[in-house]
Amino acid sequence: MSTNVYVGNLSFSTDSAALRALFAPHGEVSSAQVVQDRETGRSRGFGFVEMTSADEAQQAIAALNGTNLDGRQLTISLARARAK
DNA sequence: GTTGAGCGTT
Numbered sequence: 001m002s003t004n005v006y007v008g009n010l011s012f013s014t015d016s017a018a019l020r021a022l023f024a025p026h027g028e029v030s031s032a033q034v035v036q037d038r039e040t041g042r043s044r045g046f047g048f049v050e051m052t053s054a055d056e057a058q059q060a061i062a063a064l065n066g067t068n069l070d071g072r073q074l075t076i077s078l079a080r081a082r083a084k
Numbered sequence: 085g086t087t088g089a090g091c092g093t094t
Contacts, residue, residue, distance in 0.1 A: 006091050035092045046090060072088095080091050 002030045003057035004079035008046040010034060011070035016047065018069070023049045026063055027056025048079055 007019060020032035034047035051057035057078075065076040 004091095008090065009088080012087075033092080035090095038093065042087095044090075044092085045088065046092085048092065075090095077091090082092060 002050040002052050003054040004082075005049045005051060005057055005061060006046070006075075006077050006079040007049060008075035009072050010043065010045050010047060010074070011072045012043045012045060014043065014047075014070050014072075019047050019049055022064065022069060023051065023060050026060035028052040 005023075014034060016033045019034060020029050023029045023032060028051060029049060030052050031050040032047070035044045036042060037044055049060075051060065061076050061078070064074060067074055
């Protein structure tokens with residue numbers, strides 16, 4: 001299993017690679033992705049990062065929430081369920 | 085060549 005983290009208020013120019021690079025120093029990132037518009041492929045301004053360690057995930061949230069990336073103040077928290 | 089609240093698409 002892995003812990004899913006929500007990252008909001010991203011700049012439209014921030015991509016998945018940048019997300020992974022941001023979280024990588026705080027733990028092992030199993031996957032990172034910026035959610036894009038299905039039709040245009042443009043960023044929707046938020047994304048998700050999966051961490052292999054729940055503990056590292058929470059530390060990453062604490063360390064990165066509110067920090068600045070690409071001119072935007074990041075809103076980071078545990079992700080909600082994708083589907084029900 | 086745009087925009088700004090948000091918890092997702094293969």
